[in-house]
Amino acid sequence: MFQIFITILILMLSQTPDSPAERPDFVLVIHGGAGTIKKELMTPELEAEYRAGLQAALDAGKAVLEAGGSAEDAVEAAILPLEDNPLFNAGKGAVFTHEKTVELDASFMSGKTGEAGAISGVKTVKHPIRAARKVMEESVHVMLTGTGAEAFAQVQGLEMVENSYFYTERREKQLDRILAREAEAHETELDDPNEPVRKKHGTVGAVALDKYGNLAAGTSTGGMTNKRYGRVGDSPIIGAGTYADNATCAVSCTGHGEYYIRNVVAFDVSARMKYQGSSLQTASDQIIHEVLKEQGGTGGLIAVDKDGHIAMPFNTSGMFRGYVKSTGEQNIGIYQ
Amino acid sequence: MFQIFITILILMLSQTPDSPAERPDFVLVIHGGAGTIKKELMTPELEAEYRAGLQAALDAGKAVLEAGGSAEDAVEAAILPLEDNPLFNAGKGAVFTHEKTVELDASFMSGKTGEAGAISGVKTVKHPIRAARKVMEESVHVMLTGTGAEAFAQVQGLEMVENSYFYTERREKQLDRILAREAEAHETELDDPNEPVRKKHGTVGAVALDKYGNLAAGTSTGGMTNKRYGRVGDSPIIGAGTYADNATCAVSCTGHGEYYIRNVVAFDVSARMKYQGSSLQTASDQIIHEVLKEQGGTGGLIAVDKDGHIAMPFNTSGMFRGYVKSTGEQNIGIYQ
Numbered sequence: 001m002f003q004i005f006i007t008i009l010i011l012m013l014s015q016t017p018d019s020p021a022e023r024p025d026f027v028l029v030i031h032g033g034a035g036t037i038k039k040e041l042m043t044p045e046l047e048a049e050y051r052a053g054l055q056a057a058l059d060a061g062k063a064v065l066e067a068g069g070s071a072e073d074a075v076e077a078a079i080l081p082l083e084d085n086p087l088f089n090a091g092k093g094a095v096f097t098h099e100k101t102v103e104l105d106a107s108f109m110s111g112k113t114g115e116a117g118a119i120s121g122v123k124t125v126k127h128p129i130r131a132a133r134k135v136m137e138e139s140v141h142v143m144l145t146g147t148g149a150e151a152f153a154q155v156q157g158l159e160m161v162e163n164s165y166f167y168t169e170r171r172e173k174q175l176d177r178i179l180a181r182e183a184e185a186h187e188t189e190l191d192d193p194n195e196p197v198r199k200k201h202g203t204v205g206a207v208a209l210d211k212y213g214n215l216a217a218g219t220s221t222g223g224m225t226n227k228r229y230g231r232v233g234d235s236p237i238i239g240a241g242t243y244a245d246n247a248t249c250a251v252s253c254t255g256h257g258e259y260y261i262r263n264v265v266a267f268d269v270s271a272r273m274k275y276q277g278s279s280l281q282t283a284s285d286q287i288i289h290e291v292l293k294e295q296g297g298t299g300g301l302i303a304v305d306k307d308g309h310i311a312m313p314f315n316t317s318g319m320f321r322g323y324v325k326s327t328g329e330q331n332i333g334i335y336q
Numbered sequence: 337m338f339q340i341f342i343t344i345l346i347l348m349l350s351q352t353p354d355s356p357a358e359r360p361d362f363v364l365v366i367h368g369g370a371g372t373i374k375k376e377l378m379t380p381e382l383e384a385e386y387r388a389g390l391q392a393a394l395d396a397g398k399a400v401l402e403a404g405g406s407a408e409d410a411v412e413a414a415i416l417p418l419e420d421n422p423l424f425n426a427g428k429g430a431v432f433t434h435e436k437t438v439e440l441d442a443s444f445m446s447g448k449t450g451e452a453g454a455i456s457g458v459k460t461v462k463h464p465i466r467a468a469r470k471v472m473e474e475s476v477h478v479m480l481t482g483t484g485a486e487a488f489a490q491v492q493g494l495e496m497v498e499n500s501y502f503y504t505e506r507r508e509k510q511l512d513r514i515l516a517r518e519a520e521a522h523e524t525e526l527d528d529p530n531e532p533v534r535k536k537h538g539t540v541g542a543v544a545l546d547k548y549g550n551l552a553a554g555t556s557t558g559g560m561t562n563k564r565y566g567r568v569g570d571s572p573i574i575g576a577g578t579y580a581d582n583a584t585c586a587v588s589c590t591g592h593g594e595y596y597i598r599n600v601v602a603f604d605v606s607a608r609m610k611y612q613g614s615s616l617q618t619a620s621d622q623i624i625h626e627v628l629k630e631q632g633g634t635g636g637l638i639a640v641d642k643d644g645h646i647a648m649p650f651n652t653s654g655m656f657r658g659y660v661k662s663t664g665e666q667n668i669g670i671y672q
Binding site for chain 2: 109114116120139141142143144145147148149151152228230231232237238239240243257258261262264267268271272275276295
């Protein structure tokens with residue numbers, strides 16, 4: 001009897017009419033990775049640089065949406081400055097692999113068309129997010145990898161660079177310290193204690209809702225410091241790191257990629273909304289704070305739903321994040 | 337009022353107690369790809385060869401399960417002979433890329449542990465399904481790609497071969513005919529009209545339920561004939577081509593990979609069961625016959641749920657498939 005009552009209640013709640021009038025004209029949410037962010041090692045200057053980087057991304061995406069541009073264009077516009085910023089682990093500033101090269105992954109999905117594109121393991125594409133979008137728009141495929149993906153990007157006229165373009169002294173020192181500790185500890189993938197941002201799942205991403213009600217999501221990353229064996233994380237995996245569906249939401253993840261792949265995190269947010277009638281916040285929180293946390297899977301995600309609600313849960317001590325709405329509301333956050 | 341009645345009905349149905357007594361001790365389901373299977377080009381001899389290949393796979397997996405082996409071992413045992421059989425597009429007999437090489441993908445997932453492994457774009461691993469399982473069991477990663485994945489396989493002591501091992505005259509002729517037609521038509525990825533099995537989404541896969549109630553799934557493929565740019569399909573993507581969860585089901589897909597990635601097909605079967613209370617058959621049918629069909633996404637899937645029910649839907653004219661249960665029930669099918 002009690003169950004029937006609850007069910008009726010759920011039915012009534014789920015029948016609450018949508019309020020499109022309340023939907024903001026546009027919404028943009030971005031992230032620059034989640035991890036253990038050590039305040040004691042974070043100088044005010046460095047924090048200001050991170051904030052400025054996030055602000056630049058928000059501004060770029062907002063300009064597109066304000067001008068009536070598409071969610072896809074806004075996602076790309078927001079991610080480009082993050083890829084160009086050496087502070088974030090994507091594009092310029094990407095972390096080093098075990099072999100001291102840089103290998104980049106990215107993915108893109110349109111909630112309007114259900115089309116998607118992804119590239120993995122590319123070493124010479126200056127803006128991986130652009131390549132992922134090109135795969136979506138200009139190829140019959142969804143995922144291209146390695147030198148094949150690079151050849152495709154070149155055919156598409158994207159800007160190509162030497163792998164050394166991605167080199168930064170900071171990332172090299174980071175790898176060197178990790179390799180030195182690895183040699184001592186006989187363990188792989190140790191963390192770097194001298195970084196203010198530790199155990200960082202360095203990834204950047206953006207999700208957007210445009211004035212036409214269309215959603216889009218994109219994610220770009222350099223992957224894991226000291227990664228080897230051609231390791232691919234969740235960022236280029238549609239369903240794991242990135243997902244968008246106009247019927248539900250757009251999601252971009254940042255976390256310990258293996259957990260995100262196994263739990264198909266980005267799609268699961270959408271599935272819980274679609275099949276269970278969960279709100280975006282509930283669906284996102286359950287995955288980040290319950291499913292992943294129980295498994296030891298650290299990270300977070302950003303999401304926007306079709307009605308303009310946003311969610312930015314993370315189970316680490318910090319996540320570089322920000323959002324802006326057409327209402328003028330905006331915020332940038334780093335810590336809990 | 338009617339909705340309330342329906343809801344009560346659903347509640348009552350969903351409360352029907354499980355019948356573990358009826359669960360078979362073990363179940364194994366396999367597939368060897370779906371596509372347009374032209375009866376007029378299929379000789380009785382060739383059909384017999386296909387059936388014998390499927391039977392060998394069923395026998396190998398059944399032997400493991402009968403002896404009290406694990407679902408993981410059964411899945412691997414069933415896929416190995418399919419990888420060794422030149423009739424199926426996986427391992428020996430894999431199709432050629434545009435560059436006349438062979439690039440193999442595979443994935444593996446344990447429903448018991450939630451662990452998963454995948455490799456993509458490998459050219460020298462004789463049994464890709466073994467490599468995928470090794471990634472799951474012996475690495476901290478889920479997905480390895482290209483030469484990195486090959487280096488890992490070698491470290492793990494797996495059998496390595498020259499890329500030429502995978503060469504078959506049939507696949508070379510298939511590519512040559514397609515390239516010739518491509519040159520005429522200025523189109524890519526044309527189909528080969530001289531093959532009895534056309535538009536074949538050549539993949540092999542297996543799912544199993546063992547006597548301990550554990551599920552596992554695996555998929556292995558040579559991908560798409562004439563594929564280029566390092567194209568990766570759904571087979572090595574956890575959630576798209578392969579998924580397993582002891583709480584719901586184990587799934588292996590075969591189809592036009594891009595549609596399977598965008599629709600996160602394997603995980604969606606599980607999500608519909610978990611969140612909507614759908615049966616395995618309903619969930620699988622909805623995805624293959626409704627979601628994919630509406631988009632023009634051809635293919636099929638095989639699945640077994642935690643209670644031993646199986647589903648093998650496909651929206652093409654044929655799918656090489658078979659199953660065996662501990663009850664002695666078994667069947668092999670090719671056409672509708």
